[in-house]
Amino acid sequence: MTQFTIKHVREAIDRMKPLKFSQDVILESKKPEEDPLTVTPYAAGRIIGGCFWHINFDSGVIIYAVEFNHRTEQHLNRFVLEAFSRPTLLITDATCMSYPTERRQSLDSQLFQAIQATLSQGADVLIPVDAGGRVLELLLCLYRFWIQAKMDNHGYFIFSSRVAESIIEYAKSLAEWMSDSCRNDLNNTHRRPFQFGESLKVALNLAEIDRYQGPKLILATNESLIGGYSLKIWKKLLRAPPNLLIVPQRGQYGSPTQQFFFPHRPKYINLKIRKLLPTRLLPAQTKPTITPANKDTPEESTAEKSQENNNSGPSKPKPNLTGVKVEKEGGKMVKKRKRKKKAKFPLFSFKKEERKYDDYGEIIDPEDFKVPEEAMTPTPDMARVNKRFRGPNPNPNQDFTPMRGGAGGGPPGPKGPFMDVGRRARFGEFQGNERNFQQGERNFPPGERNFPKGERNFQQNEMFQGNPGGNATGAGFKSGLEGAKEPMTMLWDTQFIRVHCRILCLNYEGRSDGKAVKNTLSQVKPHNLIILRGSVKDKGALRKYMEDSQRCKVMVPQNGQMVHAISGSETQRAVIHPTLSAKLEFKSVDPNMRIAWMNALLQDGEEKKSEMRMLIPAPEARVRGHAALYLGNVKFAGLQRLLIEEGGLNANFHGNIMVCNNGQITIQKKVSKAKRSIRIEGGLSEDYYKVRKLLVSQYTVL
Known part of the structure; x- marks a missing residue:
């Protein structure tokens, strides 16, 4: 891999x-x-x-x-x-x-009415969305509704995602890829899109959402309800019937949001939840095991023992594999070592392969086990911090050398700040929260507050890694000081959940x-x-x-199937001779296209395959006439206006048929599987030829 x-x-x-x-x-x-x-x-x-x-x-x-x-x-x-x-x-x-899809006006009306009715009852509304795709359209739509309806008095409008702030900031600078209306607003009013006011609250975690007490409209990731903040919030809301879940898109295959779009909505949802747990906390049967090739597996050793116990009869002497022979000389037992026989077969070189992975599948990097030289040299600031946490040194002539592990055990290690804090916290001398330790310089004397930036980063980023949730324990300090990443294992847990809250499915997939x-x-x-x-x-x-x-x-290819879609193309490349090019008469079909008819022959010769063939003018004896080609798309609305203004005729519609001069001439479009045609019917008269001339003028004729 x-x-x-x-x-x-x-x-x-x-x-x-x-x-x-x-x-x-x-x-x-x-x-x-x-x-x-x-x-x-x-x-x-x-x-x-x-x-x-x-x-x-x-x-x-x-x-x-x-x-x-x-x-x-x-x-x-x-x-x-x-x-x-x-x-x-x-x-x-x-x-x-x-x-099936509905008109956008109908969708917006259902969305706004459902949100307004739910918030007025004091309940919450959850809309699972993606991180940076269709959520932008929903934010614009809901923000305008929130401002126009003055919903600030009814609840809170919250967008919850780990990257909510960055998504909104990046979207402000992408007006070049947006609609014409957004670009016009930027050019005329100098107002960038997605400049939301204080009505939109941005929450980066669940704790920030809990600070808003009252009815809430929450847009949370992810859109499939298989993880993220949306799943955690939905678990709290699904037990209360007044709460509302609005599903704007189907999400991944087999997800709860896709099941909600079924015609018969299930009462129970089969929910698969991913859990990331440390491997050391897993049961023995779920841990990944690696059996060395030179050792027997537990199953084999157990089978051998049972087979030995079941064997009956006298026991056979075991062969001597130590290479030492015991003999009796003069009434004493003397050990004599046997001489090894020379090998009678050729020897091959053996190269021992070093392990690249540990027992948990982590890549072994030798750099992780090296101690940086900077940590070996103590600084005056480190000594002050050690003294602050350690207290006075009983022996001033001897420097204090903390333990390397930080939490007790192991040989003495390098001196540095906080190396002995983990050991003291393990014995209960420090019981504080993460905030007090991360901002512990506030409790220092005035002369000891400002210590070097690198040491402060060491305190905040390394020391508290592994214990982000509360008390300073020895395990947290140990994992932070060692800087090692603990092996984690992903587990899937299947839960059957009964849904009590209301659900509204609207198609905002785009x-x-x-x-x-x-x-x-x-x-x-x-x-x-x-x-x-x-x-x-x-x-x-x-x-x-x-x-x-x-x-x-x-x-309709299957997965992994190779398709030759254009292998049967008969297109060939050729060069037009200058004589033929001078005779071409181009006619304009539209502003971006000009077309001409040519009578030419493809010259055959003994040229190389890499050279292209040439088109030359065809002899006049071989030139034959061709049927007229009418190129263009005639619209009946424009033709009616042309007949009235330039032809001076009466033209009206009766269904799909245009009637001229009170039914004397009719024009009708006919569409078949092979081609499209326009049919003119009427008596031969001056008006008939006038209508036909105006109709043909709308085409480019070759």
Whole structure:
């Protein structure tokens, strides 16, 4: 197993390159004959920095888009995949195909009413959230509601997380990746987003939450209720029916939050809780054991003993393996050592392998057992601190040398501050809390308060490591002074909990539902589609829809399966001859695209495979006409305005049909699986040709 260190982590972070949306990154190929890849990120609209990837290469375009949001939110713009048409390959997911969603206005109304009703009853509301993703949208939404409804008189609004302060501070500096409204507010009013006032309380631990007495709205991590502050708070709230649990997202697979979204909500929750315990406190059967190869296991030794006890008959003499022979000479017993016979087989060198791990799996680092040279030399400040805790030295001519362990036992060690405190605390001479010891310089005389910074860090960071919770015990001082990390073991505990509190599930995941996914894919029209994630039912539903309506190749790979999605592409690269290039007539389809029709031949020759082939003008004898191509997207609303303003005709809608001149001419769109077409019906007249001319003018004709 590869062991990664902090050095490897820093090297990986140094290689990261931050990008902006719509910024092209060119990745050069190792082969000179291959063109480079162009990778571009675009906003996905779900979390800050979340994006989908547009990959452009020589034979096509690949779009990787999973977990996108088609709605515009308070701090994020919407997903814009519709701007990319006919990619070679599209990779997406089917996570929310069968997951119904409501309008945002309806969700906000249910959320605000439930919170206001619960707090008015004197109960608490808990919302489990993630650390820095969707929680930002909820904070903005709830803070605006809290201010507008003047909820400060009804309770407290608390955001609880170990990184709550840093998340809010970092979010203030990320306006560049947020919505247009956030950027406009920053430019016009110079007000950064996520500048919350005193109404939002930030709690870094549970003790800070308990200080607020009264009804509380708490946003706590993590979002799945499998650990963290949210699980601890929920255990306190679930026994009281007036309390409310609002679940904004499903969380991890098999978690309690996912079970709450089931149609038939369970009354009992199967909860798996992780516990981190010191290995020395575990029972013997749960401790990890390592049996040396040269020793028998307990099972083997027990089996051998039982076999010896069960054997019957006279005992056989045991072979002499000591190499000493006892003989009788002159009535006395004399020990004679046997001569060792020379080995008759070749000897091979043996290299003893040093152990890299201890019995608990910890890596053995020789640096942990070295005593720093700085600790060997006492300083005047150390002597004063030792005198303060030790009292007067009975023998002034002899320096006091404390024990190395700090808690008694072991050979004498280096002199230094607090080396004898652990031993004295072990015998009950010091019974104080952590605060008194960490800030013990306050009790010093005025001349002894300011001791060197390094010693103060030693006192606060090393001395109290291992006893962060209260009295200064010998075990706490020992682990702190030695600086060794105690081996820990992760255990799982399964509990069945009955839920008494009220539960409200609202979809604030920020993912597009099945209807939005189908509409987006019908506009993009990919040639090939790969579906990742989601249940078997959801994947099958999306696959059937795309095969029936869009007639594209759909692949649903399994985990670890390799897929050749674009191996059958018939795209070839060629160079246009200058003579042919001069004859091309380009027409503009939209501001970003120009297109032309050419009659050319692909020149065959004996060129090398590495060289590209060339397109030359086709002979006039071989040129044949082609059917007209109508390029563009005509909208009936614009066509109606054109017929009224420029044609002077009456145009009205009857269902999906446009009727001109009181029913003399009709225009109708027809959409089939193969193509889209517009059909004009009416009598041959001057108005008919006028309508047809205005309709054709909306297309680019080749």
